[in-house]
Structure formats: structure tokens, C-alpha cells
Amino acid sequence: MESPFSPGCFDNGGKPVNDALIPELELLAFSFLSGAICFFVYDLLLVLRIFFRPVWLLEKTEDILYWLAASFFVFSVIYIKNSGVIRAYSIAGMLVGMLLYRAVMRDRLTAFAVKKSNSIKKWFSKKAEPIRKKKLELQTKRRQSKIEKKEQKKARKERRKKKRERRKCREKEKKE
Secondary structure (H helix, E strand, C coil): CCCCCCHHHHCECCECCCCCHHHHHHHHHHHHHHHHHHHHHHHHHHHHHHHCCCCHHHHHHHHHHHHHHHHHHHHHHHHHHHCCCCCHHHHHHHHHHHHHHHHHHCCHHHHHHHHHHHHHHHHHHHHHHHHHHHHHHHHHHHHHHHHHHHHHHHHHHHHHHHHHHHHHHHHHHHHC
16 A cells, blocks of 8 residues: 555646645635735725825725625635635635735835825925915915905095095085
């Protein structure tokens, strides 16, 4: 009898000993990738939050929608690859994929996004400076225009008032 660890035990004429093992290994590999993809997409969501800071309620809504989409994605992988049969090793593969992605990446994507967001903000502020100056000039002109209009209105009132006073004086002179 041949030992289970001897080199010949895995050779079956160039074919694997058990053909049923290949789909199970594929499921494990897809589960592993699904877990890594889920955390990668969540990191992308975090990157978006760096650039566009949502209010508290919107952030929580995004989280709920993300996890609903992630669960749909995970179970669609299980359904497609294993006909909907949930196996413990497929869930474990997803968890290992998530944990390995997190261990390898260690917030590198979000740290990179923070660094880039600061440089993008600086670049944008440099490019937007002439626009900001022009806007400030226009605001100053509008204020000046409003002040001038108020002064003109005040001057017109004064002229009308003086005109009325002169009319009254003339009328008094005529009566006398």
C-alpha cells in the first residue's frame, strides 16, 4: 500500500485525484477576493469622504447603503460560484481577505488621499486666487455703488427740501 504522502498518490494520469476539489478552491479564492474587494471599495468611500465631507446623517446613510451593497455582492458571489450554498470556509475566506487587505494596506490609500487632498486644495486655491480677487473687487464695487446711490438719494432729498423751502419763501414774499 502506498503512503498518502508519497509523490505518486497525487498523480492520476496528469489529472487531480478529486475533481470536486477544484470548484471548492475556486469558491475559496473568489471569497478571499470578495473580502479584499469589499474593503477596497470601503476605502474608496473613505477617500470620497476626505474630499467631500458629508454631514453626520448622510455619512451613516452611505455606510448603510455600502454594507447593503457589499452583502448583495458577497452573496451574489456565493450564489454564482456555489449555487447559493453558504459554506463556512467561504465566509472564512472573505474574512481572511478583508483582514489581509487591511493588514497590507493599513490605511495607505486614505493617507495618500489626505496627502493629495491637501496638495489639490493648495493647487486649487492658487488657481482660484484671481477669481477670488475679482469676486472681492466686484463685491467692493457693489458696496461702493450702494453707498453712492444712498448718498445720491440723500443729496436729492436735500435739494428737494431746499427747493421746497425756496418755494415757501417766494410764496411768503408774494403774499407780503
